[in-house]
Amino acid sequence: MDGECVSLLPGVCKVLADSGRSLPDDTSLEKLLDWFTGLSKTGGSLLESCPCLLEFISTVGSNTALDPGVLSFALRLAGLIAAREAGFTVLQERSVVDLVFNPQHWQDAGLWSDPCIRIGWIQGLQNMLQHPKALSFFVQSDLTQLLLQLQADTSLFVASAASQLLGHILLRFQPPPSSRREGTGETAEDHQGTSVEYAAVVVVISEYIQKSLSTEGSTQHRRSVQLLRLLALLLAQAGPPLRDTLLQAVGDALKELVAAGCSQLTLPLMDVILAAHSCGADKPDRHLSCLLSSMFSVNKPADLIQAAAAFLRRGLHDSDHSVWAVRILLLPLDIVTGRSLLGSKDLDEHRLSTAEELKIKNSCISLLCLCLTNTPHITLLPADLLPCPPGLIVTAVLALLSISSGQNSASSSPTATSCTEVSRNVIGSSKVQKCALEALAALSCCPGGKEKMNEVFTVLLQYLDSPDSDPTVLHKSYLALIKWMSLCTNLSFLTEQLRQDLLSVVRKRVCDVRWEVRDSTVEFVGKAAGVLTSPEEAPEGLPVSTAPLLKEALQDTESYVRASAIGALAQTQWHSWQQGAALTQQQTETVSRLLEILSQDTEGFARRAVVQYFISWFSAVSSHASPSSSISSYPSASLLMNSVRSVLSFGSADLDWEVKVHTLELARLLLDEAFLAEWGYRKSPDSYAGDSERTCRLHTHSRGVESDLAGVLTSLVELGVISALLSGLVDCDRPVALKACRLLIRLRDTVSWDSESQDASAAMATVTRVSCELPGWGWGQEIKKVLESKSSDWASKDCATALILSGADDGDSDQDGGDRMHAGVCEVLRSLGLDERLDILSQSSDHVHNSPLSLLQDILDASAAHTHPNTQPGQEVIVDCY
Amino acid sequence: MAKKPSVYLLWGQQRTNDRKTKRRGSNRVRGCGVSKAYCPKLQINRIKMKLYCLSGHPTLPCNVLKFKSTTIMLDCGLDTTSVLNFLPLPLVHSARLSKLPGWISKDGTVNLEKELKECAGRVFVDSQPEFCVPERELLDLSTIDVILISNYHCMMALPYITEHTGFTGTVYATEPTLQIGRLLMEELVNFMERVPKAQSATCWKNKEIQRILPGPLKDAVDVWIWKRCYSMQEVNSALSKVQLVGYSQKVELFGAVQVSPLSSGYSLGSSNWIIQSHHEKVSYVSGSSLLTTHPQPMDQSSLKNSDVLILTGLTQMPTANPDGMLGEFCSNLAMTIRAGGNVLVPCYSSGVIYDLLECLYQFIDSANLGTTPFYFISPVANSSLEFSQIFAEWLCHNKQSKVYLPEPPFPHAELIQTNKLKHYPSIHGDFSSEFRQPCVVFTGHPSLRFGDVVHFMELWGKSSLNTIIFTEPDFSYLDALAPYQPLAMKCVYCPIDTRLNFHQVSKLLKEVQPLHVVCPEHYTQPPATQSHRSDLMLELQPPPMPYRRCSVLNLPFRRRYERVYILPELANSLVPSEIKPGISVATVSAVLHSKDNKHTLQSIPKPPPVPPSKKRKRVMEEPPVTPAPKPLLSGAVPLEAFLTTLQKHGITEVKVEETADGHILHLQAEDTLIQLEEDGTHIVCDNNEPLRTTLRDLVLRFLQKL
DSSP, X not given: OOHHHHHHHHHHHHHHHOTTOOOSOTTHHHHHHHHHHHHHHTTOOHHHHOTHHHHHHHHHHHOTTSOHHHHHHHHHHHHHHTTSHHHHHHHHHTTHHHHHTOHHHHHHTTOTTSHHHHHHHHHHHHHHTTSHHXXXXXXXXXOHHHHHHHTTOSSHHXXXXXXXXXXXXXXXXXXXXXXXXXXXXXXXXXXXXXXXXXXXXXXXXXXXXXXXXXXXXXXXHHHHHHHHHHHHHHHHHOOHHHHHHHHHHHHHHHHHHHHHTOGGGHHHHHHHHHHHHHTSOSSOOHHHHHHHHHHTTXXXXXXXXXXXXXXXXXXXXXXXXHHHHHHHHHHHHHHHHOOOSSOSOTTHHHHHHHHHHHTSHHHHHHHHHHHHHHHHHHHTSOGGGOSSOHHHHHHHHHHHHHHHTTSOOOOOOTTHHHHHHHHHHHTXXXXXXXXXXXXXXXXXXXXXXXXGHHHHHHHHHHHHHOTTOOHHHHHHHHHHHHHHHTTSSSGGGSOHHHHHHHHHHHHHHTTOSSHHHHHHHHHHHHHHHHHOOOTTOOTTSHHHHHHHHHHHHTTOSSHHHHHHHHHHHHHHHHHHHHTTOOXXXXXXXXXXXXXXXXXXXXXXXXXXXXXXXXXXXXXXXXXXXXXXXXXXXXXXXXXXXXXHXXXXXXXXXXXXXXXXXXXXXHHHHHXXXXXXXXXXXXXXXXXXXXGGGOOOOOTTOOTTSHHHHHHHHHXXXXXXXXXHHHHHHTOSSHHHHHHHHHHHHHHHHHHOOOTTSTTHHHHHHHHHTOEEEEOSSHHHHHHHHXXXXXXXXXXXXXXXXXXXXXXXXXXXXXXXXXBOEEEEHHHHHHXXXXXXXXXXXXXXXXXXXXXXHHHHHHHHHHHHHHHOTTOOTTHHHHHHHO | OOOOOEEEOOOOSOOOOOHHHHHOOEEEEXXXXXXXXXXXXXXXXXXXXXEEEXXXXXXXXXXXXXXXXXXXXXXXXXXXXXXXXXXXXOSSOOHHHHTOOEEEOTTXXXXXXEEEEEETTEEEEOSSOEEEOOOXXXXXXXXXXXXXXXXXXXXXXXXXXXSSSOOOSEEEEOHHHHHHHHHHHHHHHHHHHHSOOOOOOXXXXXXXXXXXXXXXXXXXXXXXXXXXXXXXXHHHHHHTTEEEOOTTOOEEETTTEEEEEEEOSSSTTOEEEEEEOSSOEEEEEOSOOOSOSSBOOOOXXXXXXXXXXXXXXXXXXXXXXXXXXXXHHHHHHHHHHHTTOOEEEEOOSSSHHHHHHHHHHHHHXXXXXXXXXXXXXXXXXXXXXXXXXXXXXXXXXXXXXXXXXXXXXXXXXXXXHTTSEEEESSSTTHHHHHOOSSOEEEESOTTSSSSTHHHHHHHXXXXXXXXXXXXXXXXXXXXXXXXXOSOOSEEEEOOOOOSOOHHHHHHHHHHHOOSEEEEEGGGGSOOGGGTTOGGGSOOOSSOOEEEOTTOEEEEEEEOOOOEEEEOXXXXXXXXXXXXXXXXXXXXXXXXEEEETTEEEEEOOOOOOOOOOOXXXXXHHHSOOSSOXXXXXXXXXXXXXXXXXXXXXXXXXXXXXXXXXXXEEEEETTTTEEEEEETTEEEEEOTTOHHHHHHHHHHHHHTSEEO
């Protein structure tokens, strides 16, 4: 612990124990407790590092006149200290445990009615109940009954905390399986003692749950839900003995609840049953199977389908019930579309009630959505669990989409009349449409889905073409289309008509009145180009035909669309970049248009996208170039490198911090590229990588390569990489400065020389001659200031002057009046104090404000202000309000 | 307490529909103003209301309502879909159209070469286009008292009704309806007269010949009543009969009914109408919209509590959402312009075009169409654009508030100012010199049979770069394009119909809850092409009454009451007596005076004073000529008390027999029967007048007298 904090803590304890003093705000105590929790978790003893806390708790515990908030804090702190046996013993010796965890003490003081005290008591106990001694104390003090009473507390928070404590006790003190017991240090006596007390607690608690469930199950739903949640939590984590005890106790009560068929309890009940089911032995328990079967035979379609969905989500290996759950879930789709997904008629009873439910609009939509959400999962189940081939489910989802768009009626079936009534609820419902489109997208992975490709495209194109589709529906249609397209590498599997339709719909939607639609369309074009990688894609294929549309979209009035268009352009050109294809005139025009956007667009989104475009271009080219060949051998190298130079220049001067971060990412790629070709330098996978990711220093330089290093460094300077990094370093946005700092450190480590080496001076001479220009304004001045301050730290002003090789060498003055300077790159890198700067930048910007020291100081200051004679009453309130 | 007393008077006589009696007449009656429970059973006269349906087109209605001795025509729509059977009228000579082969039947027996031409695989009538006018034989149109117009699209047949049928009534419409209606009529006349065609084709209408013609001519109905377009003179004469009304203004028709227009939200000045008497209310809903476009929003609340609601003018495109269509319109337009093509928008010169221009105003910049010229070509283009800006009080709130700002309500003014939108009366003149391509042209007529649009079809039809975008829902676009086939230009169908759809109308009817709904039969079943869409029809309880062309409906609605006024002096002379708490009755003797369907009870004029003379003196002592009315009795005779009273009067031997309606008392000694029933008491006693009188007086003791 920080020494300064230790020195302030007694004062803080004094403030807290003084009832007249006030706190800076109501979160101070929580923050303080969080700090103590953190300290105790790191392994140290709180009492050892902060001995004043013992005094504090003893004092506060007996001073019932204090603010209940402070008392509650003290209770939780006491629990935290007593969480270790040593602490518990100390506190018990001082009778603190007996005092503060004695509810009678608080009742006598009239404080028990305050929920703040009750919750402090519960959480304090929960903190403390980590070892057998604490459990013994709990049992011997006869606190179990009180805890059970608190389950029904008027305060929801207290009741919930009490419920959690029950769970904690049962799970924390479970007897370890014999295999685990060895090596835990527990003696047989210890365990024996604990197990007797634990067994007693288990009996009391399970009786309580059983009784409460039977008496309140049908009336008090809120309480029952809470109990069922507790039960689900316990069953999910309990070992066999506890689970068996609990199940034996509550078995009958659960049966009654299931039979009562209360809709609000369906999901909590399923959670309990499934929790018990999933942690059971390989063969499911007979009683649990019965319970599940009962849940699946309730004749309320909404409850039934919820239970089925919950069951399937759990992914249990229970084929009987899985078959049933699948049938229940597919039933609404079967009824609405008239496709016989289920074949046999064993669901007749449910079919009628579900058909009735589907006639009510709200129920219809929610049933269908639940059904649709589960269809992708269903199609991936083993074939013997399915009532029909997965392809038929895809067909049914497509049929539902057609019905919902008003295109088709349900196919004729015995329930055709009811279908008409139901389809009225579905026609035009964008909720059903969205859900079905999501399901359809996910169904692309289903076995045999590929055969349905043309059908899927027909329906999706209908949606894309429909004037009534809302922007979200269109977006989801595009997503689904991409998913299905990704099954193949080109569109040859589609009929010619569908390909034409796809093109014409894209052409139309890119001119849509709604920008959201234009945006989704442009995004789609980009993604489609990414998916359709096959060289067989004909010249009139989608990526080629849509390129002019994207160019047009660069002029869009909405910046999101411009940004998406830029991204899409990058995606459509990725392959040609990678293959080193020569640039067309059109692409060259696009590049100049993009640089125009970067320098002039008023919206950040578009500018960010431009930088990313060049990142993609550069990555594509460098991934294509073999280690032996450099980018210069690439056909459009000069255009690329000239553009990159402009991007670095515009991007690092941008007002948007994200543009600057992206620009630095481009700089990183350039660094990687520059050093990789010559030096076998390891590329960093993540630009934000911490120290561990720093590249290894290149100690293996041999004579003769230093001139190459100098050449590389010079080219980086010329490209503007160094300027971009230096300007980023002094940027006021922390992410920018942090990234620049990390990159500079990597650069420094790469070019730094082992000064002990014999060749050091000679090599240094070549490399140190590489200099960069610092403008006489803005970041140049900032860098100069940093260098000067560092040199003053070293008490050698001359050094700083030495760094600056020359100022205004050609006599030109900068436009802003400042003089340009040249500085040696290596010296600058060494002299900027980058490691120190990295430490500062790595901390979050509010680290000072949020530090424990600051918290302690705030508490002391607030109290001082409060007690200051000049402070008017209410003044601080005004400050607070402000 | 100047409250005008009124009583319900129940008619005893069927009223004739004669105009003379309708407007004047008087009767002397003696009635009694009593509450219904004590009213003697009088014959209640129930007059039927009738609806005559003269048009089969659901959105271009023409119905006649006979209601309470008035004959009201509701709208006067002109079904122009008949023009699709005719060849287009080109503005400049078209070699293609002039060289079309004439039609001769396959066996060569029928030769109609001069009347019918074959064009693009179909047969068209080569003459001045004709319109399907409202039915004129169903009732005598000269008896129509008033015509209520709901919007400018529904008045296009007005000259056919007002000019040659002996019509002498009044036409009621709002000012924008009249002015824009006039523009549309003027435009129609102009389109026709600009390209006169001497020839009039009639032979093909012969039933025998029509039967052997190819479709769709073969299936055209009522071809004999198709009429050529009216003249400007007829338009002026018809419109001179229009009397302007404002929203919610109440217009009395002969004192019998009151009519009042309500905003219907569909177009500038469009109205629904309320037709009501004191006790009945009929609502006429025609061409209404709940969308927020330019007109004042629809007044729904005034439609509440109608006995009958006549529902017409729902959207013709129930599956085409106007917003979606507007979006389609814009994206197809932008797509064509970007590809270097021209866009042709066949449209009416008023209505949706204002919304299209407003939408484009916002869209132009986002789609980079700033430099594309927009042309609006119509003989009335200028007036239409200007009129729309001056009818401030008829606009939606948003636009109304702009009246107080420097900017005009519609943004097309700015488009004109910035030269983005240019308007011309026709393709001749200035337009031809300033025309630049690619461009967007808005012009009529949407049927593509006449107007400047015909020229652009000939000009642009051959290039696949160009697009024609249909926005008006009145014509089938495939039929409209039929004489231009084969066509290379792209066709986009974006019908924008802002009128109520079935979902909206169901909600509306749920709110206003009319007792009965009458509507075109089209609305009672799903569209033929989408028979599975049960959501595209009206489903009501009780089911709506459907009508079709030439239907005569007896509305399920009977008049029961009539309001009668009592003059103050007569009311003062009444002596009400309370028959039970809160209910008083009085007898009235008066003269019933009926004039202009208003009924007033006046005091009976006193006989002229007779000069006193000895000779007459004796007469004066005699009871007056009109005997004072006998008091009316009310109440019931309590059996026990009556028996006690009889006993007091010495009648002891009474045998009481209970009957279905009361009791029969047999006075055995006197051999007399007294029947005490709910609505009468009879004393049957032979030849013992003193006993009868005594008994009568005893009974009367228990009854109240008025």
